[in-house]
Amino acid sequence: xxxxxxxxxxxxxxxxxxxxxxxxxxKFAGLIDDTWFTEYARQRxxxxxxxxxxxxxxxxxxxxxxxxxEPYFGAYVKFLVDSGFVxxxxxxPVYSEEWDxxxxxxxxxxxxxSPDIPCSADTKTGKVQDWTQDQISLYDRARGVYRRRFxxxxxxxxxxxxxxxxxxxxxxxxxxxxxLLKRWREEHGTSSAAD
Numbered sequence: 001x002x003x004x005x006x007x008x009x010x011x012x013x014x015x016x017x018x019x020x021x022x023x024x025x026x027k028f029a030g031l032i033d034d035t036w037f038t039e040y041a042r043q044r045x046x047x048x049x050x051x052x053x054x055x056x057x058x059x060x061x062x063x064x065x066x067x068x069x070e071p072y073f074g075a076y077v078k079f080l081v082d083s084g085f086v087x088x089x090x091x092x093p094v095y096s097e098e099w100d101x102x103x104x105x106x107x108x109x110x111x112x113x114s115p116d117i118p119c120s121a122d123t124k125t126g127k128v129q130d131w132t133q134d135q136i137s138l139y140d141r142a143r144g145v146y147r148r149r150f151x152x153x154x155x156x157x158x159x160x161x162x163x164x165x166x167x168x169x170x171x172x173x174x175x176x177x178x179x180l181l182k183r184w185r186e187e188h189g190t191s192s193a194a195d
Contacts, residue, residue, distance in 0.1 A: 003093045003102060011102035013095050020184065022094075022103030022138045029180045031131035045125045048072045048154065049091060049106065052123065056090035056107075072125045075154040083162070084112035085119075096142035099181045105139040108147070120147040128153050133165050134180075137173040141181075146170075 004012045011018040026032045047066055051073045054060035065073060079085065089108040096102070107121040120136050122128075128151040136149045149170055153161040165173070 001095065001097075003095045005093070005102075005104070011093075011095070013102065018095065018100060018102040019188065020101050022101060022135055022142075025101055025138060025177075025180055025184060026131050026135060028184060029134075031134060032129075041126060044069060044072070048076075048125050049123065052076050052106075053091040056087045069125075071156050071158045072154040074158045075160040076123065076152070078158065079152060079154075079160045079162070086110055086112060086115075088118075092139075092143075094139050094142040096138075099141075099185070101138070101142065101181075103135075103139055103142065105136075105143070107152075118145070118147045119150060120145070121150050121152055123152045123154060125154050128161075128163050132163075133169055133173040134177050136165075137170065137177045141174070141177060149173075 002014055006012065009021070011021055020028070023032065027034070048069045051060060051065055051069060055073070055077070062073075080087075087107060087109040090106070092105040092108065094103050094105055105120060106123045108119065109121075110116075110118055120140050122132055122136050122139075124132070132151045133149060136151070140147060140149070149165045151163040151165075153163065155161070
């Protein structure tokens with residue numbers, strides 16, 4: 001299976017368009033209100049994610065960073081140093097064969113203080129929203145894994161904020177995302193590869 005993302009932000013699996021993305025599912029559920037999203041904020045987030053990926057892959061030339069994203073990237077590096085988080089994957093494309101959706105998970109790894117507990121994470125250059133835990137749940141469901149989850153807010157002042165989700169929050173998010181997936185399938189008639 002080959003998963004790709006085109007310039008219009010449409011995922012394709014083996015050249016077939018995937019009917020919906022993780023973000024699309026969250027919008028369908030009415031959880032994301034993008035009224036206040038700006039193109040500038042989208043580009044800032046996109047470039048910050050790209051810088052983080054190159055950094056995690058050991059390929060970033062920091063002198064090439066746009067000054068607008070330097071503080072957000074600096075916040076990410078500070079998080080790594082302060083927390084002892086070890087990245088094992090970055091910008092990971094995910095596809096759910098069962099539910100026929102796709103997305104890109106920001107981070108996976110573990111904290112040095114608890115190396116036996118794998119984590120899934122999402123990074124934001126804006127405020128972490130309530131739906132972020134559902135977003136991470138959808139990524140984990142697509143990959144068939146269950147991990148400790150957290151969100152990472154990167155701030156313009158070079159600081160960061162970690163939002164850890166407890167097991168009961170993860171269970172609630174998993175239940176909501178399963179209901180969302182069932183509703184999507186009922187309303188759009190999509191079938192899974194398992195059907």
